[in-house]
Amino acid sequence: MSEPSGARADPDTPARTAGSVLVVGSGLLGASAGLALRARGVDVALADPSPTAVALARDVGAGRVAGADERPAVVLVAAPPDVTADVVAAQLLAHPSAVVTDVASVKGAVLQGVHRALGRAGAGPEVASRFVGGHPMAGRERSGATSARADLFTGRPWVLVPPPGASAAGEASLQRVLALVADCRGVPVVMAAEQHDEAVAVVSHVPQVAASLVAARLLGAADEAVALSGQGLRDVTRIAASDPGLWVQILGANARPVARALHALRADLDDVLGALDALAEDGEAVGARARVARAIDTGGAGVARVPGKHGASPTAYEVVTVLVPDQPGRLARLLADVSDIGVNLEDLVLEHARGRPVGLAEVSVQPADRPRLEAELPRRGWRVAG
Secondary structure, three states: OOOOHHHOOOOOOOOOOOOOEEEEOOOHHHHHHHHHHHHOOOOEEEEOOOHHHHHHHHHOOOOEEOOOOOOOOEEEEOOOHHHHHHHHHHHHHHOOOOEEEEOOOOOHHHHHHHHHHHHHOOOOHHHHOOEEEEEEOOOOOOOOHHHOOOOOOOOOEEEEEOOOOOOHHHHHHHHHHHHHHHHOOOEEEEOOHHHHHHHHHHHHHHHHHHHHHHHHHHHHOOHHHHOOOOHHHHHHHHHHOOOHHHHHHHHHHOHHHHHHHHHHHHHHHHHHHHHHHHHHHOOOOOOHHHHHHHHHHHHHHHHOOOOOHHHOOOOOOEEEEEEEEOOOOHHHHHHHHHHHHOOOOOEEEEEEOOOOOEEEEEEEEOHHHHHHHHHHHHHOOOEEOO
């Protein structure tokens, strides 16, 4: 039987991971890690409480089904957040020579849970020194092994929380997990558990809550109003279609940092509401417009801090809007023409024009490239919106 395409080793990038890796949890992250590691020639064994899930991950090429006598060098726990700590502790006890890491999006609660479970088992600190918390900042809207990709972690930050205290054992554990992250082509970021949880509350957890609340307002809106939806609404609500069960676990485990960030957001919202109420009562309310403008301007300053491509400083791109007929192959042709003209595509947003069989392709390019693109595309039969 031929090997799945995702399992082919890359001879140009030899693996840094020494020994086999046991992936516990065969969903999107676990299967994607398996695909990435196998592409480097790493032996990956898969385990999951669901026989169907582990068989599916095996069939997409993420690894082989784990046997009863596995002796992994590293165990990657990709279990749901509410059971991650117990699974990590069980793996530490089951594999005394392995380093164990996880992918849960909350680190403080997991670390505390691992220590509690090890304490109940009478395990000493040397066991805890083999646990390195992890959180790859990557994912997709779809879940499960069928959505797994070998390049899911490529170029993405992968937070690692080393064992508490400075010890040779803890440093050795960290180095082994750093090798795994390198083989998955993630970008390691080492920080303390508390620092991580405060950070993700602001950049991940609060945006999820905000997107969900904005999207929920659509349920009471008239059909005519929803029909006017444009790219702005899609951008704001894109992540709202997430798994409620998973997010209840994440938000519950990181409740305190998320609550702090939401209280601050509510204070800002209350200020804008106060200004708008004042304008509704008196269209000439002194200072109200300045308060609204300050909120919008501060938001723009915040956006300017979001890293650009490859983690570099944000770059201001120019947008060339092209009308693309809603027909097979037309978007591919546009991208090919942009490449033939010699312009690098920095970003692409496609929006369908209401009531018309065309899409509006917003092509983001370097400012210096915009005049050339606007001149060359019409010569190739494209209509550029002015």
